[in-house]
Amino acid sequence: MVRIAELLAYPLKSNDGVAVDRAELGPKGALRGDRSYALVEAGVDPHEASVGGDGGYVNGKREPAVHGLGASYELADGPDATPTAVTLDRPDRPVTGIDADERRFALPEDREALEAWVGEYLGYAVDLVREPDGGLPDDRAAPGPTVVSRATLATVAAWFDEVDDAAEMRRRLRPNVVLSDCPAFFEDRLFTDHGEAVRFFAGDTPILGVNPCQRCVVPSRDPDTGTEIAGFRERFIRKRRETRPTWLDSDRFDHDFRLMVNTVVPGASRGDTVAVGDSIAVGDAVSVDEA
Structure with missing residues (x-):
């Protein structure tokens, strides 16, 4: 009999995933908490932007440096992959005054600090955007689990x-x-x-x-x-x-x-x-x- 072997959510879009034992299907059908946060270029509306390579999302399609960011998460209770905190690490690089190469950010409280830390790594300003109910999937017409x-x-x-x-x-x-x-x-x-x-x-x-x-x-x-x-x-x-x-x-x-x-x-x-x-x-x- 075919079975589910793994369930994976990606709480910060385009960053590392996290395995969960169970997950609720949220208001739009995605696993609750999946892609609930994303990084976009400063000023970009995530609901209007394309997820393609030139759409304003800071994702692997347009920004290879994203692969250098590591992410681990602290999650909400229950069948919910919504992150309450994320720890990010980045490759060694000269630090210009913001922080070291690893840092924990409470979410959503530390949004501005995370934006500054990631922006320093990438070399341009970014916004951390949040969509707690339906997430921010690539396929907006079919946003259920892949x-x-x-x-x-x-x-x-x-x-x-x-x-x-x-x-x-x-x-x-x-x-x-x-x-x-x-x-x-x-x-x-x-x-x-x-x-x-x-x-x-x-x-x-x-x-x-x-x-x-x-x-x-x-x-x-x-x-x-x-x-x-x-x-x-x-x-x-x-x-x-x-x-x-x-x-x-x-x-x-x-x-x-x-x-x-x-x-x-x-x-x-x-x-x-x-x-x-x-x-x-x-x-x-x-x-x-x-x-």
């Missing part, structure tokens, strides 16, 4: 000599839900054509698989240093084409630089809790209007 299988991570890691193992590939791809006891590319069963979604169940909770995630430059970079694998995209596309399941026939899979599944959580499922060990059962295709 899903991939552990076997997929291991298979894709093996395509690249520069990637150590499935755990490193997970850090590069940044999923919320990792499945076990299933073959590679099982998650490709969780989407179908435009206008439809695949209803699947995490325990008793229905979730809608909508589209395969379009990848960007981030998986090509070492998650700690930002060093990029030469020819990553080309090799990924070639291997993805070679290993594409024969049954995968979806007009949403319009090119081979896609991996992982974006989801929508129906309104009735929001507030439910999903947990490591929950079984996964795949249902039928339904209209996306049912979200």
Whole structure:
């Protein structure tokens, strides 16, 4: 039986994740606390900005130095990955008067101190923005938890000599839900054509698989240093084409630089809790209007 092997949230968008045993599905469907904070260029409205490489978010798509920041979190109680504090560390660099290379920030109280500390590291002013209810996902049309299988991570890691193992590939791809006891590319069963979604169940909770995630430059970079694998995209596309399941026939899979599944959580499922060990059962295709 397919099960949830790992649940991961990324409380500070584009920074390190944290594993949790269980998580509530929040008001917009994301794991509660996931991407609840983000860094943007000073003055940027996070709700209007694009998450692309030139949209104003301080993310791996546009700022390789983000990979040099390490983050660990203190979390709220309950099935909630909202951070009450974050400890950041940055690579050794000349300090110009603000602080050393590691510092703990209470959230949201130390927002201004965090902005100054990170801004010094990056060399330009940033704002720490907060969206406590729905988070700040990349796919605003499908903001539910992203899903991939552990076997997929291991298979894709093996395509690249520069990637150590499935755990490193997970850090590069940044999923919320990792499945076990299933073959590679099982998650490709969780989407179908435009206008439809695949209803699947995490325990008793229905979730809608909508589209395969379009990848960007981030998986090509070492998650700690930002060093990029030469020819990553080309090799990924070639291997993805070679290993594409024969049954995968979806007009949403319009090119081979896609991996992982974006989801929508129906309104009735929001507030439910999903947990490591929950079984996964795949249902039928339904209209996306049912979200």
